[in-house]
Amino acid sequence: MSNDHDHDHDHGHGHKPPAPMVDEISDFEALEIAVRELAIEKGLFTAEDHRRFTEFAEHIGPTPAARMVAKAWLDPEYKKQCLTDAIKASFAVGVDWLNPTGFGTPSDYTDLRVLEDTPTMHHVVVCTLCSCYPRPILGFQPEWYRTPNYRRRLVRWPRQVLAEFGLTLPPEVEVRVEDSNQKCRFIVMPMRPAGTEGWTEDQLTEIVTRDCLIGVALPKPGMTTNIPLPVHKPAKPAHH
Amino acid sequence: MSSTTREEVLRHLTAVVELQPPVQKTGKAPYPTDITHELFRAYTRSPHDVGGEVDVPCEWTEEEHEAWGHRAYVTTECLAWRGVWCAEERRRMQNVDLGTSQYLGLPYYGRWLLSAARILVDGHHVSLTELINKIDEVKKRHEPA
Amino acid sequence: MSQHDRTHHAKIATGKGDPQCFKGTAGPAKFKVGDQVRIKNLPDIFYTRCQVYTRGAVGVVAVVTHESPAPEDEAWGHVDQSEWFYIVRFKQKDLWPEYPANFPNDTLQTEFSERWLESV
Secondary structure (H helix, E strand, O other): OOOOOOOOOOOOOOOOOOOOOOOOOOOOHHHHHHHHHHHHOOOOHHHHHHHHHHHHHHHHOOOOHHHHHHHHHHHHHHHHHHHHHHHHHHHHHOOOOOOOOOOOOEEEEEOOOEEEOOOOOEEEEEEOOOOOOOHHHHOOOOOOOOHHHHHOOOOOHHHHHHHOOOOOOOOOEEEEEEEEOOOEEEEEEEEOOOOOOOOHHHHHHHHHHHHHOOOOOOOOOOOOOOOOOOEEEEOOOOOO | OHHHHHHHHHHHHHHHOOOHHHHHHHOOOOOOOHOHHHHHHHOOOOOOOOOOOOOOOOOOEEEEOOOHHHHHHHHHHHHHHHOOOHHHHHHHHHHHHOOOOHHHOOOOOOOOOHHHHHHHHHHHOOOOOHHHHHOOOOOOOEEEO | OOOOOOOHHHHHHOOOOHHHHHOOOOOOOOOOOOOOOEEOOOOOOOOOOOOOOHHOEEEEEEEEEEEEOOOOHOOOOOOOEEEEEEEEEEHHHOOOOOOOOOOOOOOEEEEEEEEHHHEE
């Protein structure tokens, strides 16, 4: 986090010149390198393991979950499977929850549940204890999902939090918060919106955004992106 | 070199006081009778268990992760993949053992990283001496000439 | 600390997944869907995944999910004992005294291992 190179004043016994060619690293970066190198040196995992898992992590995203919902909207039998055996239903959208280890990702487990919205019920998901999230089918969590703020408030003031995301629901709609605190992982299956009659699976997939799958937004024709929010940029981004 | 270290030391001794909760600024351990049941529960709580705590509306933001953060995430998953620990051990070490101050004060992936370092040592895969020396060596590799 | 045999989990879970690898290890489930349950206020020293905000609250079992070691044990690598897990549903007005009265149907559900539940 901190860069200890302060060149604004002369130490008197040897001013350190700026070194633009040298790769300055933060305390976190140094620790990350140290941990990974030690783990590999001690044979805890291999560099190839790290590469393979990195590749897996770089290829996950929300599209498979969106397509699962779109397919369910078009096919009542598939919808039933989504609601009774979502792990099996995931194969149809290209997700094998046992990847990449053969027994699943260590943190995401293999028990996906789909929460079906109805005209009188809307679901929204949080993990108050950490940030549990169905990564293999939905990708990585947005930063706001991980914050203590979201985790403190959604369970107690859900309608206020949803309103901050632009979603207001009438009192006759039950707002059901799912606090995802154990091994089950959840996605919301929102209701198919009006104005999508005759749409293809691809068209429907496009409007089921990540925000809809968490439950902080409802799908709408023409809305193919998440709620626009400020994005904090990293000092040293990953290059994909 | 040494005066920079001394300056860092003196800054550190000030910074740690800033992290100390006001209730503890007496320089003495409290008497047992000062610790009510509420205080005992508050001190021994699991820091990750924040549901229902009062907080105020904030600006929701997205974040693109640092490269090191993503590498740390992959490292923790590889450690679990190869049986060094399981995800629940990681969560305990990363979200609870750290204590409230580090839990709220450190970046998200910073805590993943610290827990990965911790399991190497707690699991007796690496001695603390080895970890110290490796961090020192990595830092020296990246120092300007 | 973690298991001495680092290949153990891969051996039991490859091809099956987790928590599927613990199927059949917990014995009969004590509760079923529809049962009214109260959340026990067991000591939460050192680690818990039973949220304090649920303690003492009464809810209804909504789903019987799976068998798995309880997180309080799994967090130290102990996986030899399993429990059944349950999603329990609460009315928000039963959790929060100030929950607005004009939203009486709002609910919250979360998951518990069996040790945290008692019959009402």
